Amino acid sequence: MPSKTDNLDHPLRRFGAVPLARDVLDEALSGYRQPNDKVSEWLREGALQPLRRGLYLAGAPLRTSPACLPLIANHLYGPSCVSLDFALAWHGLIPEGVAEVTSVTPKPSRRLSNALGRFTYHHLPLPYYTVGQELGQAADGLSFLIASPAKALCDRLVLSRQLAPLSRGAMRQWLLEDLRLDPDQLGLLNLAAIRACLATGYKRRQLGTLLKVIETLQQELATEPSP
Incomplete structure (x- = not known):
């Protein structure tokens, strides 16, 4: 059974290997009622990778190229x-x-x-x-x-x-x-x-x-x- 990060419609997939500041991430979270909970979920799943406080990268399963x-x-x-x-x-x-x-x-x-x-x-x-x-x-x-x-x-x-x-x-x-x-x-x-x-x-x-x-x-x- 494919994992959630294999979903082709995942909202983070479109960002590829571009680092995501929190304000950009907030745009991707605009449709969620509890965005902070969604961030925590993505971090647990590996859909989102932390780089430092307030800066993230889409997880490896969602990227088509290695991190730059x-x-x-x-x-x-x-x-x-x-x-x-x-x-x-x-x-x-x-x-x-x-x-x-x-x-x-x-x-x-x-x-x-x-x-x-x-x-x-x-x-x-x-x-x-x-x-x-x-x-x-x-x-x-x-x-x-x-x-x-x-x-x-x-x-x-x-x-x-x-x-x-x-x-x-x-x-x-x-x-x-x-x-x-x-x-x-x-x-x-x-x-x-x-x-x-x-x-x-x-x-x-x-x-x-x-x-x-x-x-x-x-x-x-x-x-x-x-x-």
Whole structure:
């Protein structure tokens, strides 16, 4: 016998993998005489999954695609933008997958966990935070806010507090050996985006060195003979 969450007419099915704030959920509950009791029932059945207080996701049986973790990160704590290691992996700059969804925010830093995973948010000053944001797209077509490849790398640098201002040689080592960034992907980085970060005046010494090192790497790649 099919469960209640298999019902094709279930009012939560139409939301798919989009996170639901309580006001949106209230619209879906408008036909029920006791909406709070219905929420409790859906939670017990697995038709509704809690993300944090006042934010939910339709349960897995009602979704046609997996949960979109970057989109959930945008909704869990905002304003925020997915960046740092998660964004670097998403853009293919680092070889490893990243379990924790890392974001930046102009609000205080915060760490959140729920059944879907861990989400961390690192504070950055607003003028710098707003640079280099773009829309990413999941396989199911859902869009989310994510740092561009160059901005994600800049964020990774300025938030690495154990790093003093680096020489060019040390910066090159940090990029290629410590982070194990793909040199070919570095060759494609948008230098204008790094210059825009530099123009905000935030962490100028570190970002200035990063710009010079990547300029040199791109020049070297441009002059390498074709295989």
